Amino acid sequence: MGSVRTNRYSIVSSEEDGMKLATMAVANGFGNGKSKVHTRQQCRSRFVKKDGHCNVQFINVGEKGQRYLADIFTTCVDIRWRWMLVIFCLAFILSWLFFGCVFWLIALLHGDLDASKESKACVSEVNSFTAAFLFSIETQTTIGYGFRCVTDECPIAVFMVVFQSIVGCIIDAFIIGAVMAKMAKPKKRNETLVFSHNAVIAMRDGKLCLMWRVGNLRKSHLVEAHVRAQLLKSRITSEGEYIPLDQIDINVGFDSGIDRIFLVSPITIVHEIDEDSPLYDLSKQDIDNADFEIVVILEGMVEATAMTTQCRSSYLANEILWGHRYEPVLFEEKHYYKVDYSRFHKTYEVPNTPLCSARDLAEKKYILSNANSFCYENEVALTSKEEDDSENGVPESTSTDTPPDIDLHNQAYHHGFKYFCNTLLGILYDDFVKTLLPWTLFLHFFMLNDYSDPRLLR
Template identity: 45%
Template sequence: KCHRVLTERMFKHLRKWFGAHFSRHSRQRARLVSKDGRCNIEFGNVDARSRFIFFVDIWTTVLDLKWRYKMTVFISAFLGSWFLFGLLWYVVAYTHKDLPEFHPPDNHTPCVENINGMTSAFLFSLETQVTIGYGFRCVTEQCATAIFLLIVQSILGVIINSFMCGAILAKISRPKKRAKTITFSKNAVISKRGGKLCLLIRVANLRKSLLIGGHIYGKLLKTTVTPEGETIILDQTNLNFVVDAGNENLFFISPLTILPLLFFHMAAETLSQQDFELVVFLDGTVESTSATCQVRTSYVPEEVLWGYRFVPIVSKTKEGKYRVDFHNFSKTVQVETPHCAMCLYNEKDARASIKLGYDNPNFDMSEVNETDDTEM
């Protein structure tokens, strides 16, 4: 009987856990910007003329390709050019009757020495374009067509090398990788700071190299309905952020806490029922490469904790150095916080009233003459 009770409790606990787990995933909202900064958007019904523009701007298209596609283009470009010019060298040798199948006389001077077929023509094309030059196969001065083809392949080979190697180098050095070392807190918190109800977000730089000219700003995305009845999806509202060190030219050597300048028209009980997305941007120039980078993240109502504040993570060691403990970077502690912005203002007004006092016009003060009615 005891074993059956334990089994029933275990299954009840598992059903509760799975129910909460799946309900949390079912309530997960669609977001425009993911936590790592990627934009969750797709374009549909793009006409063929607009798609052709991507090939016009081939440099940006190649840079935006994923590594597997980029390496495929890289290998295909070189192999394709080697094979194409190898075929042209074979045509030159065939036209000039340099191949052994034509049985050239002993005093015959070929356009290219030692080309005996398609394989040797491909090898000569490879040696020419990558400037290996083994010396076994070479162009002679007897054929103007071969000299012209050598010049064309040399020029196109330099262009292909410059483009593909430059694309690989630009892909490696893109500032997007630097943005990976800028991290935001997993959650945003709402608590009192400086006598005001504020939404707080923590951001940190994981490298010792600074971001020059850092600037923080944000967008509040939500669905709004205009007075004319038009529904605007992803309506954007600009948000200015305040940091202790200012929102521009940040000295971003230690984690900073940022807060947007916005008025909360919501309460703790209705926060989860709201439909909004707070997108935070951090722009700056990488100190080592002078390239501009942008870091993005977003917060939905489920990721905003009402009545919490961040745990301090900066301390001073015995050696006199400042230590940042990233283990507590996203940790929060619960603090006493009003349930809404109006509650905070009413609380402040009540305290001011108690301190200053109010005059009651209905209160009249009258003097009373004291008489001694006690008889001795």
């Protein structure tokens, strides 16, 4: 590009940068910018980790084993794959051993193990425990090598062959069902659903709003996707009861339906901090010193399997950046839209964000600045557009002798002056077309027909 753009916005690219900004001086045009706001030294333990796992351990659960065995299928689906493999192997080996012992006992009681006996055996060629075990495997897996087979000498042996075949089918169905259910679990779909590292609070449409960003890394859609949020904090009731984790709903548009999202490109979820919000009375300093956790939940159906999945994350108070917005990630190209995920977690500081609570802002106790600064999203979009034009060989509209450190306010005034000039020229042109042009055509027509001749005026 012909000019180098600089900006005065603070960019947050990681969680560490967000933690540093929590103790940096804030210069927003309403303070001296010298005071520092310190966060709490000790933060509360997370109830929900950043990866969505709940930080909870159950202790002193009575009859835990019996309860888990009563729902053995769900237990097999929930356990790790290594334990699933162990159960898979043990189920078959134990069944083979059990029926091998049964056939060995039948042969022992019938006297088939005695080599001197010439009577017909219950199971031919079964004269040892190893042979009985091999016959059990051949029966359950339907291998059938042909050397060992059951005869009609012992009805109990025939019954056990039928019974083992049924048990083998049940084990196969159970194991295959558990493995397939475990493979089809939508839990792994959460690996391609991401939340931003930090939440932000900034002005939007004249109101303070809490915002966080969600994204889908796959091209397959999340059907009926919707979001929820809850604020978790401890409190003491008026009766003196201590509630360690009081759950308060955070409205993200359930009543109006805007909680349902079309998650193709990253979307910023907005919670308007109004009189019904639990954050209504909290200022920047209050949030920096607060001890709460905001749990955010994204739910939807996986397009491939139609199974419901739930992706979770959380934000502690020190992970909420006051006076920040997210960098834009969606850019319009010639025939498509481009999503730049390198900007997904990045934020920039908005200098004129008020530091007071939403209540004070609503009661006009805080005067908003009327300064209209050039928005950072517009700068990024303009820069991206100029980069695309330069790559495609389109001449740049900006002059090459523009100072590289031009202030963003001057850029805004420059664009505004150009817009004013273009508008004025358009108005003058319209007046010329509507007023002067008809008279000009009339005079021209008058002269062509020689109406100025005195003889024609008699």
